[in-house]
Amino acid sequence: MDTPDPGRTAQLELMIGARLRTRRRQLGLSQSDLAQRLGVSFQQVQKYERGANRVAASTLLTAAQALSTSISWLVGEEVSGRDDDDDVFRALSRPGALEILQAFxxxxxxxxxxxxxxxxxxxxxxxxA
Structure with a gap:
């Protein structure tokens, strides 16, 4: 039986968090709004978005429903498969990044x-450049 790679697991949590934050912000929801929909505190949403806490499967399903997306998208399976997709979502999750892109x-x-x-x-x- 293979043991999980802690580095890969941490990367997955960061990617899921970046996608949660990006989608939440696309929909104009606050962390408190999403927290209410998930039945957790806004601090917990902050931890999910930073990748500090793992998102349970049931919470991931609820988050996908609350954000009108799929679990596959949240975990990065519904993309082109490029390695730099995670970097794009991490960049978009920075405060102001989505707004500057929308303005552009x-x-x-x-x-x-x-x-x-x-x-x-x-x-x-x-x-x-």
């Missing part, structure tokens, strides 16, 4: 979007 997508002029991208890259010290 709302800019109708492509030149203005590119100017904003250039500004962001400059502010990041060229790291995002």
């Amino acid at each position: 997508n709302a800019i109708p002029d492509p030149r203005t979007r590119m100017a904003l991208l250039a500004l962001a890259r400059e502010m990041a010290g060229g790291a995002a």
Whole structure:
């Protein structure tokens, strides 16, 4: 019988947490809103989103229903299979990231979007180029 890899398990918890947070924020729900739907405290939702606590299977099912998604999506099975998907969801789970993406997508002029991208890259010290 194989023993679970603690590093892989921790990565899974981080990925699930990032996806929970991203989907919650897409729907405009607060941590308290989601906590109420899950029957847990908002502190528990914070721990799930940070990957500090494991999400029980029954809670994962309830979360998928509350967030109008599937368990498969929350655990990363309904994606293209690329290794960098987890990085994308972790980046989107940062405070303000989803809002900046929504604002960027709302800019109708492509030149203005590119100017904003250039500004962001400059502010990041060229790291995002």
